[in-house]
Amino acid sequence: MARIDLVDLAHSYGGNDAAPESFALKPISMIWRQGGAYALLGPSGCGKTTLLNLISGIVTPSRGKILFDGADITPLSTQKRNIAQVFQFPVIYDTMTVGQNLAFPLKNRGVPKANIDARVKEIADLLDLTPYLKRKATRLTADAKQKISLGRGLVRSDVAAVLFDEPLTVIDPELKWQLRSKLKALHRELDLTMIYVTHDQTEALTFADTVVVMHDGRVVQSSTPAELFDKPAHTFVGYFIGSPGMNIVPAEVSGREARIDGHVIGLHRNYGVLPSSARIEIGVRPEFVDVAAPASGLLSATIERIDDLGRIRFARVRVGDAKFNARVPPGFSIPDNTAGLVFDPGHVHVYADSILVEGIA
Amino acid sequence: MDKTVNQKAWFLVLPVFLVVAFSAILPLMTVVNYSMQDTFGNNQFFWNGVGWFKELLDPSTDLGGRFLASLGRNLFFSAVILAIEVPLGIVVALSMPREGWSVAACLVILALPLLIPWNVVGTIWQIFGRPDIGLLGYTLNSLGINYNYVSNDFDAWATVIVMDVWHWTSLVALLCYAGLKSIPDAYYQAAQIDGASRWAVFTAIQLPKMNRVLLIAVLLRFMDSFMIYTEPFVVTGGGPGNSTTFVSIELVKIALGQFDLGKAAALSLVYNLIILIVCWIFYTVMTNAGADRAAKQGAA
Numbered sequence: 001m002a003r004i005d006l007v008d009l010a011h012s013y014g015g016n017d018a019a020p021e022s023f024a025l026k027p028i029s030m031i032w033r034q035g036g037a038y039a040l041l042g043p044s045g046c047g048k049t050t051l052l053n054l055i056s057g058i059v060t061p062s063r064g065k066i067l068f069d070g071a072d073i074t075p076l077s078t079q080k081r082n083i084a085q086v087f088q089f090p091v092i093y094d095t096m097t098v099g100q101n102l103a104f105p106l107k108n109r110g111v112p113k114a115n116i117d118a119r120v121k122e123i124a125d126l127l128d129l130t131p132y133l134k135r136k137a138t139r140l141t142a143d144a145k146q147k148i149s150l151g152r153g154l155v156r157s158d159v160a161a162v163l164f165d166e167p168l169t170v171i172d173p174e175l176k177w178q179l180r181s182k183l184k185a186l187h188r189e190l191d192l193t194m195i196y197v198t199h200d201q202t203e204a205l206t207f208a209d210t211v212v213v214m215h216d217g218r219v220v221q222s223s224t225p226a227e228l229f230d231k232p233a234h235t236f237v238g239y240f241i242g243s244p245g246m247n248i249v250p251a252e253v254s255g256r257e258a259r260i261d262g263h264v265i266g267l268h269r270n271y272g273v274l275p276s277s278a279r280i281e282i283g284v285r286p287e288f289v290d291v292a293a294p295a296s297g298l299l300s301a302t303i304e305r306i307d308d309l310g311r312i313r314f315a316r317v318r319v320g321d322a323k324f325n326a327r328v329p330p331g332f333s334i335p336d337n338t339a340g341l342v343f344d345p346g347h348v349h350v351y352a353d354s355i356l357v358e359g360i361a
Numbered sequence: 362m363d364k365t366v367n368q369k370a371w372f373l374v375l376p377v378f379l380v381v382a383f384s385a386i387l388p389l390m391t392v393v394n395y396s397m398q399d400t401f402g403n404n405q406f407f408w409n410g411v412g413w414f415k416e417l418l419d420p421s422t423d424l425g426g427r428f429l430a431s432l433g434r435n436l437f438f439s440a441v442i443l444a445i446e447v448p449l450g451i452v453v454a455l456s457m458p459r460e461g462w463s464v465a466a467c468l469v470i471l472a473l474p475l476l477i478p479w480n481v482v483g484t485i486w487q488i489f490g491r492p493d494i495g496l497l498g499y500t501l502n503s504l505g506i507n508y509n510y511v512s513n514d515f516d517a518w519a520t521v522i523v524m525d526v527w528h529w530t531s532l533v534a535l536l537c538y539a540g541l542k543s544i545p546d547a548y549y550q551a552a553q554i555d556g557a558s559r560w561a562v563f564t565a566i567q568l569p570k571m572n573r574v575l576l577i578a579v580l581l582r583f584m585d586s587f588m589i590y591t592e593p594f595v596v597t598g599g600g601p602g603n604s605t606t607f608v609s610i611e612l613v614k615i616a617l618g619q620f621d622l623g624k625a626a627a628l629s630l631v632y633n634l635i636i637l638i639v640c641w642i643f644y645t646v647m648t649n650a651g652a653d654r655a656a657k658q659g660a661a
Contacts, residue, residue, distance in 0.1 A: 058550055078553045091551040094569035104565070108556035152555060 002068040002160035002193065004032040004055065009064035011050055016062040024050045026217040027064065032161075032195070032210075034069075037187045039196045039208035043240070047217040048197045052163050055195065057081045068160045084153040085163040089170055090145035091152075092137045099124070099133040102151045109156075123151045126186055143171045147179070154186060161193040168203065180206055201241050213237050229285070230347070235354045238283045244307075244314060247289065249322040251282040253350050258282050261320040263299040268345045269359025278352040286325035288347035291315045291332065291339045298340025301326075306334070317341065395626035402620065413627035424615075424624050428631075430603070431611040438607065439586040442525045446582055447575065449526070450533025455567070457538055468538075471531040483595025486524040490596070510597060514604040517597045521605055524592055529585070533578045540574035541567060573647075580643045587636065608632055 010027040012018040020026070025047040032038055040048040053059040055066060057078035065074045073081050084105070093101050099120055106116045124130045127147045132140065137148055146167060153162050164183075168176045184207055187194050198204050204211050205225040212222040213236070221233040232238035232246060239245030252259040253274055256267045260282070274280055294300050301317035306328060313328040317339065326341055328334075350357045396413055398406040419425040457467050474482075490510050492498040501508040510520040544566060552562045590609040593599065599606035599614075606614075612632065616625030 056550075056554065058553075078550070079556055083554065085551070085554050087547040087551060089545070089547060091548050093565040095565060104557070104561075105555040108558065108561065149551075152551075 003034045003070075004161060004193065005065075005067035005070070006030045006032075007065040007067065009051075009054060009061055009066060011054055011059065011061045011063070018062075023062070023217055025054070025061075028219050029064075030212070030219065030222065032193065035191050035193055036210060037184070037194045037196070037208045039198060039204035039211045040214060041198060041201060041204040041211050041240075042214035043199055046214040048199075048214050049165060051214070052085075052165055052195065052197050055161070056083050056085045056163050082158065082160050083163060084156055084159045084161075085165065086146075086149050086153040086167045088166045090142060090149045092145050092148060094136075094138045096137060097133065098129055098135055098137050098140070098148055101137050101148050102129070102133075102155050105152055105156055119155055119157065123155050126154075126189065127151050127182065143175050143179070146171060150179075150183070154190060154192065157190070157192075159192065161195055164194065164196040166198050167196075168198075168200075176203075183207060201243075205241075213240065215240070231349065231356070232283065233356045235281065235283060235351050238285075238349075242285055242287075244286055244325045246283045246285050247324045247326075248281050248283045248351070249319075249324070251280060251350075253280050253282065258348065258350065260299060260322065265299065265343050265348065266345045267348055267350070267359065269361050271350055271357060271359040274350075274352055274357065279354075281351045281354075282348055283351055284343060284348045286314055286327055288344035289324065289326040290342040290344075291317070291326045291328050291334070292342050293335065294338050294340045298342060301339055301341050303334060303337050303339055315339070392626045392629060395622045396630055397623070399623045400621075409623060413624050414631070416624075417627055417631055424628075427603075427611055427615075428608070428628055431606050431608045432635075434605070435587060435589075435607045438522070438525075438589070439583055441522055442529070442586050443579060443582055445522070445526050446530045446533050447579060449530050450578065451537050451568075451571070451575075453530065453534035454537035454541055455563070457534075459542075468535070471534055474528050474531050477528070479591035480595050482524065482528050483592040486520060486527075486592070487596045490520050512601055514601055517601055517605050520596060521593045524596065525586065525589070528592070529582060533582065536574040536578045537571055540571035544570045576643070576647055580640075580647075583639065583643075584636065587639070 006028055008027050008029055009025065010023055011025040012023040014022055028051075040051060042048050050059065054061050057073075057076060061074060065072050067073065068081070093104060096104065102120045102123055103116045106119060111119075120133075121130070124133055127150060129144070129147055129151060132144065137145065140148070150164075150167060153164070168179060171179060180203060183194075183196075187207075196204070196207050198207075205228070209224065210222060211225055211228055213220050213228065213234075215234070215236045221228060221237045223233070228237055228241050232241065235246070235248045238248060249260055251265075253267070253271050255272065256270050258265045258267055265282075291301075291303070292298060299319060301319045301324065304316045304318055304323075307314045307316065314325050315328050315334075317324045317326055319341070324341065350359065397409060397411070399409045399412075400406050413424070416422040416424045417428050420429050453471070458464050477485075489495045490498045490508075492502045492509050498508055498510075507513075508516050510516040548566050548570075549562070552566060557565065588609060589607055590613070593605050593607060594610055594613075597605045599610045608628075609632075612625055612628050615621050615628060
């Protein structure tokens, strides 16, 4: 268990002299507290696995330092770092039983047998592996195997952090849900710092109390799931998180007003005068734009199609060149292809060059 | 739906049938026919029933004694070369580089002995081991070691075994190397994180992942060494005395040396049967291991 500090950490597979833009991980500085559940979320190739491998020591960083509880561990090997890692695909020691697999990390570190047995039993209970303890691990299904891998990651109580590299990729969707809540429960139970890499927003948002969203080698936002949803710090976070993602539309903003296509939308905050050189956009989640009957005070839009997601319906609409997703209120029937859009001003955000602009309330 | 009956299909099978008949069935039946008879030359044959087979399995007769002794030597030879080549092959494979230009260099060097024809290998070692002009034989003798594979049983055996190890360890090493290459990196990373020692990595990851290729290596090396003929024949001619006379050498002596076609036919049938049984055992073990794997994947 440890606090993890990343100090100006950066990595390039092409070496330190590579062009700054080619770095797989651009310089970041962050502090992860002891006992937290963190998720690194981003699309493939965003640098999240690189960051994980830097922390576990599989990759040595080109620049910067990693501190565990203030001690610099950057030059240490994986073995000496005292971390545990669970990989994307189950890693099972074929010749061993489930119990021996779970005991392996402890046995290698010379933990007394009585302690090993107690800890293995505890972890097996938590993961529902107790009935299989005496069975050969090779004969089990992929998800049971992945549970063993998880168990091996969690079995050591003294680790600085447990790292998960998309551990649920091979698991069936139904079991995925179970294992995810299991992990969440384990986190509460074991008080370990956990870092979870995934490209699946549902996984990240349900598992972590802090989600670190990465894009193109940079951390674009690190905050709670609720904040990612309510107040994305970057347009990328806006459309990557949420389904469908945030509507990002070019607009002119001055004071408490935004203008789209000549139509004025009121804002809750005062943005003063934004620099004219910046690309100004407004972002609003589809959940906060409602479709209504066309009226003179509303931004009028053309409805292209309606997606029925079961609990909720979203309309795909067009305003000039801009495309929107908007909520269709329950019971609302669309008379023809034109509709008015009702914005919830409290949830309309302003972005300058993709970065959130904080207005004055 | 009515099926159209077209007997013309038989004509398409006919060529294969003919080839198999001439290449396998007819020769085999000829051998079966011979094994039941005795001949005194001049194409005169006399019915002998299962007489040869009884003699073969009876050590007190000349035929049985020779067969069982050569069979014992052959099994001993196979056991020795397996005991050397399999561990040695694993060690070679483990110490091979994993990437870079040196991989290709190692593979080429390892493959070289496998490309040399059997009788050339035999000739190389026959000359190499000669005490008068051979590099190995001459050096050993000038070091004061009385080495002579023509007159000393132990030296003859040592030469034949070292020759086989030289010729075939590469095969085991290449198979093991392929097995090692197929282990995903995550296994090594996980072992590192789990704090596994080098020995633990070998016993817990590498050896279990190599077991299928090892089984194939053992099968190939067993069958090859059990049927070995050319190399010992060229080097020692089965001698000194009969000390390196393996089953195949004995068979050729009986069939072509003494022209005892009946005895030779009976011997070759038994020989063939042993090989089939061993193959069947290996096949069963291997498909069981495969079925195990398939069942696991099916369940997954």
